[in-house]
Amino acid sequence: MQKHNQKEHLYKLLVIGDLGVGKTSIIKRYVHQNFSPHYRATIGVDFALKVLNWDAETVVRLQLWDIAGQERFGNMTRVYYREAMGAFIVFDVTRPATFEAVTKWKEDLDSKLVLPNGKPVPAVLLANKCDQGIDVLMNNGIKMDQFCKENGFVGWFETSAKENININEASRCLVKHIIASESDPVQSIEPDIIKPHLNSSKIVSCSSCFKS
């Protein structure tokens, strides 16, 4: 044991994306090495811990925050973004709509969270359920690279929680970028700069319509 000169890092990672894309399954596979074919909606937020022996002198503890994809918890979950160091944005390759929602999730993330140095948090895109063989867009890796570049993802992976494909790799990629961004000696930007963001999502229902 080389405990004396070991460094420990604690990183909070978010796992976000539409309902039913497999966020919980990815975490389960990654942390507990198992998979259940029975889907169940996550209530609010769940949480799991993963310890990585990064290299001889570094231990990385990952807090994986599993955020419910349901609209129901939209407002409530914002608060959970705080102090996250990185994020996985997940979509389901068999459902194009979930890919279309990726940019929405990314914008949401960037509007609510920036690193202390003012940069957006590193995010990795996960194209989950690649074992299903119904790849709608995966035969086009160049397009995906382009998409990631345009939308500020540090990388993307085809994953399968069921077959345990690429999950460890995706995680290493994200952690690598987090470590790099931490050692990035960029000047610290004043944290109280208010970023303009649209607040148009609130739909006000008219309570006087039906009855008054």
Place this chain on the structure above:
Amino acid sequence: KDLADALEEGGCDLETVRNIIQGRRLPADLRAKVWKIALNVVGKGDSLTSWDGSLDLPEQSIIHKDCQELIDQLWVPEEEKSVLILDIESVITFYCKSRNIKYSSCLGWIHLLRPLVHLHLPRSDLYNCFYAIMNKFIPRDCFMKGRPFHLFRLLLQYHEPELCSFLDTKKMTPDSYALNWLGSLFSYYCSAEVTQAIWDGYLQQADPFFIYFLMLIILVNAKDVILAQESDKEEMIKFLETSPANLDLEDIEDLFSLAQYYCSKTPASFRKDNHSLFGSSLLGLKDDETDLSQALCLAVSVSEILQANQQQGEGVRFFVVDCRPAEQYNAGHLSTAFHLDSDLMLQNPSEFAQSVKSLLEAQKQSIESGSIAGGEHLCFMGSGREEEDMYMNMVLAHFLQKNKEYVSIAKGGFMALQQHLADINVEGPENGYGHWIASTSGSRNSINSVDGDSPNGSGDAKGVKSLVNKMTVALKTKSVNVKEKVISFIENTSTPVDR
């Protein structure tokens, strides 16, 4: 029968009628009179006199068609038909005009009118009854994605978390199957005689929220079938939606007594805090403070928490779980609250699991010992500040995820509790609430803290401290007046010790 005599005499109120009926079946010939009493329309004048009677709404043809269809479904002698149709059409038209509502078939009014038409009421009574039902028993925003259905989901989750989670997972929201249950008070699906029997009971209850429990029973009844089903979503919704049609006249008594049971196991805040759903009061218009669609679980007011555990006998009793950080808890907390440090969930999952186990154990013991701290209903209390309470929400979600029933949140958290105590203490310290707040650091209630044994012995001080789950149990003595308190401590695995 007594009822006939009493009604003949006139002037009797709902209370009297209820006492005579005592839950027995209502004779058909007396139904009209009883419903009118229950709807409080006896002796009300003819609202339609002020109206010129012209049927000239843009959607008039739809109204006429719907009325025609309704009458065709009933066995009405041919010669009476045209008069009856005119009555119904007038009622709808005048209602639309006076309230400035655009008619549409999907409002389901026809189904609400059907049981009333069966009563053969004169037009003025028909209108008054319809108006009273709309006003008193149909919640506002009773449409897709409407507030009443978000509330129903919370009620379902409170009693049947497993079923609720299953339906959420399938994205089967209550409005998708229960829209017409609520909108027509079951008349849409049930046979005429079953609907009558349901309304007999429901109108006599005079509690609009009771429909929620009737709806809950329908779901609970279908639970096994739903959970076992592998069919697709549309099919399941259809199955659920039409399940009230399977009700028989014989089932109604059971339906009501079961509903009564679930009702008694529901915090009063469910009603009190959602009162604005019903009635025409303008108060309802400004009640957008809480967005029910975003609520994690049912909220309970702090005043109810304080009152509930003082009551004897049946009723909802709470086991309060204080999820604030240890410093805040130590500085002052509800004397009956169990402390569960939510930070533990993140920092040390295994210790957290241990704490949850001891929480459930402590809850069990306090219920068995009849302590006032005991209660089947787990109520989570945070600080009342959103940022701080995010961990509490995670803990709460953890319990919900495990299908724990009777889980609620203390509305406004500890801040609201302090405010409430300050408000009621205005009358002086003698009202018996003075001892409610205990402070671990102060000596006011002579509470000692007992440190738990940390499994890893020399762990960091913070970890050890958060392990300590202190609980003060104020046992209630037989006499209500005696305020003597017995404080005992429950800590991880030990049994309570009386002092």
